[in-house]
Amino acid sequence: MKNTPEPHAGYAARDRAWHPPALHPPYKTSVMRAPSAPLLSLPTSLGEETGPVFGHAMLGDMDHDLVHNFAEPGESAIGPRIIVHGRVTDEMGRPVPNALLEVWQANAGGRYRHKKESYLAPLDPNFGGCGRVLTDEQGFYEFRTIQPGAYPWPNGGNDWRPAHIHFSLFGTAFAQRLITQMYFEGDPLIPHCPIVGAIPQKDAVESLIAELDMTRTVPMDARAWRFDIVLRGKRQTLFENRLEGL
Amino acid sequence: MTRRYPTLKETPSQTAGPYVHIGMNPNVTGIHGVYETDLGTTMKTGAVRGEEITVTGTVTDGMGGVLKDAVLEIWQADADGLFNAPGETRGVADPEFSGWGRAAADLQTGEYRFDTVKPGRVPWRDGRLQAPHISMWIVARGINIGLHTRLYFDDEAEANSEDPVLTRIEHQHRVPTLLAARTADGLYRFDVRLQGENETIFFDM
Numbered sequence: 065m066k067n068t069p070e071p072h073a074g075y076a077a078r079d080r081a082w083h084p085p086a087l088h089p090p091y092k093t094s095v096m097r098a099p100s101a102p103l104l105s106l107p108t109s110l111g112e113e114t115g116p117v118f119g120h121a122m123l124g125d126m127d128h129d130l131v132h133n134f135a136e137p138g139e140s141a142i143g144p145r146i147i148v149h150g151r152v153t154d155e156m157g158r159p160v161p162n163a164l165l166e167v168w169q170a171n172a173g174g175r176y177r178h179k180k181e182s183y184l185a186p187l188d189p190n191f192g193g194c195g196r197v198l199t200d201e202q203g204f205y206e207f208r209t210i211q212p213g214a215y216p217w218p219n220g221g222n223d224w225r226p227a228h229i230h231f232s233l234f235g236t237a238f239a240q241r242l243i244t245q246m247y248f249e250g251d252p253l254i255p256h257c258p259i260v261g262a263i264p265q266k267d268a269v270e271s272l273i274a275e276l277d278m279t280r281t282v283p284m285d286a287r288a289w290r291f292d293i294v295l296r297g298k299r300q301t302l303f304e305n306r307l308e309g310l
Numbered sequence: 311m312t313r314r315y316p317t318l319k320e321t322p323s324q325t326a327g328p329y330v331h332i333g334m335n336p337n338v339t340g341i342h343g344v345y346e347t348d349l350g351t352t353m354k355t356g357a358v359r360g361e362e363i364t365v366t367g368t369v370t371d372g373m374g375g376v377l378k379d380a381v382l383e384i385w386q387a388d389a390d391g392l393f394n395a396p397g398e399t400r401g402v403a404d405p406e407f408s409g410w411g412r413a414a415a416d417l418q419t420g421e422y423r424f425d426t427v428k429p430g431r432v433p434w435r436d437g438r439l440q441a442p443h444i445s446m447w448i449v450a451r452g453i454n455i456g457l458h459t460r461l462y463f464d465d466e467a468e469a470n471s472e473d474p475v476l477t478r479i480e481h482q483h484r485v486p487t488l489l490a491a492r493t494a495d496g497l498y499r500f501d502v503r504l505q506g507e508n509e510t511i512f513f514d515m
Contacts, residue, residue: 074435078514083323084454091325093452096372100505101484103514106475109435111445112515114395115385116410124345133344155318166349168333178329178339179417180379192344194336230326230333236397238385239515241456243449245324259325262454268322294318 073299074108075239076155084262091258092219112239113298118164120198127196130169130209134177134192141191143172143210145286148229148246148274152203155297159203163295166196166232167207174215174225183215208286214253226253226260235295246291247273323455328379330449335381335414350383350412353426358407360389361428365461365490365498368420369448372505376420380450383412384424384461386443391430428463434474441469441476448502458513461500464489484511 086098106112126133131140148167152160170176170193173185177193191210199205212227228245235241247254254260254273263269271294280288331339335348354362365384369377387393392403394410403409404427413422431439444461462470470476476485487510490500502510 075515078320080514082319086454086457088454091452091454094325094454095452096375097377097450097452097504098372098454099457099509099512100372101509101511103512104479106513106515107435108515109440110393110397110432111385111387111440111443114393114397116408117395118349122349127345134341153318155320157318166333168329176329176332177341178332180339181329192332192336192341194333194341194344196333196345230324230330232326232334233321236395238445238447241383241447242321242323243326243330243456244321245327259454263322263324268319271319271321272324293321296320297317 075113075237075296075298077105078296082265082268084264088258088262090220091262094262108237108239113237115234115236115238115240117162117236118198118234123196123198128207130167130191130193130195130207133195135190139190141171141210142188143191143213145208146211147206147208147280147282147286147288148291149204149206149277149280149288150274150291150293152199152205152233152235152293152295154235154295158297159199159201160235160295161199161201161203163199163203163205164196164234165199165205166194167209167229168194169209169212169229170215172210172213174213176215185213185215211248219258223258224253224256226251226257231293233293233295237296237298240295242295244293245272248289249273249275325451325454326381326449326456328451330379330381331414334412338414338417348412350410353408353411353424354406355408356406358389358427359404360430361496363426363428363496363498365424365426365444365500366421367490367500367502368422369415369450369502369504371452377450377504378415378417378420380415380420380422380448381412382415382422383410383447384426385410385445385447386426387429387432389427389430391432393432431469436474438472438474439469441466441473443473446502457504458515459502459510460488460513461490462488463492463498465492479511484509487511
């Protein structure tokens, strides 16, 4: 009987002590939506190590420009104009090219354009709040938007979310699927937030805070914020390394 | 002293929140004109191979309440067990079938629906064949990190009995939580229970 090659080493396991746990009682909705049984550990196999691929043909011309993609011709959204940019890499530091980022956010007053949202701050008729972009060959991405406002939510008696932008990320594998939130450097609401507070470690929280980036700020136009993102990494055998020239 | 390798920490997850649809299914919540259609609503782009099926269900919380703000994604092989992805090296998947779908639970009823095909069998890491299954990922307000589960089919008893994942589950009485029930020709029901009685098995993988 001949030997068969070892299966590849799969994706690095998630560090569940780094991510927020399912149950974090100060975030009240998590109490009834957290599984009570432990997760069943499973090595990744082909179905987890593959995933859908999205091409540039899917993107519209304005998908990465939230200032204009819902605005009437000649108009734009109200609020601080910003550029959000960064790089998507994996845990081994390899860039993740052609990763799809979908973003959504409230307007400058903290109001979401959603059927079930009723905050009294008004909608901006020129702001929808959704955008998407693909990373380039080196893993870099960039989009334009307006800086969202903080908004109140019915959790504690006086809870306010920090200004944030939601991110949904696809790598190359379904196992890498990730949704997170980006916060803004210096926002005093960050340490008060029970959703942020679900993350146990301080340096994990800090990795969600975008830094003001004056080098990419466009004078007389838009400030820039840098937000780098790390997706799970695939362990590689030496043989696979050589194949891919890494 | 041990050698330290330069590795990065994965970006921590946060909940998708109640307004996830703005970014992932904008047309569902009335944001029209930005994206032509919501991503993942159509898995079939033409005549597909294999049996076309519809999967419906709900996601319920620990008090039996139906989540009306959940978003579900599925990823699966085609009818021949091939993935429509660059990492698929065993053959060429059905070009008319994406293998990936996204559905928002209905904002009023909480029902989700996927129009897809019944997947073929895919090998496990050691070469043994897995039973036909669909990988599912669930996000919502109150869910701090997306939940991974698998949908198997209750009319595949023989394949299920030798599936490398199902057979390794210690509490075998929980296996039925992963089985979609065939309720009519081509129609399967798969209800997800986040917590409590008959809690669905979720995976850390």
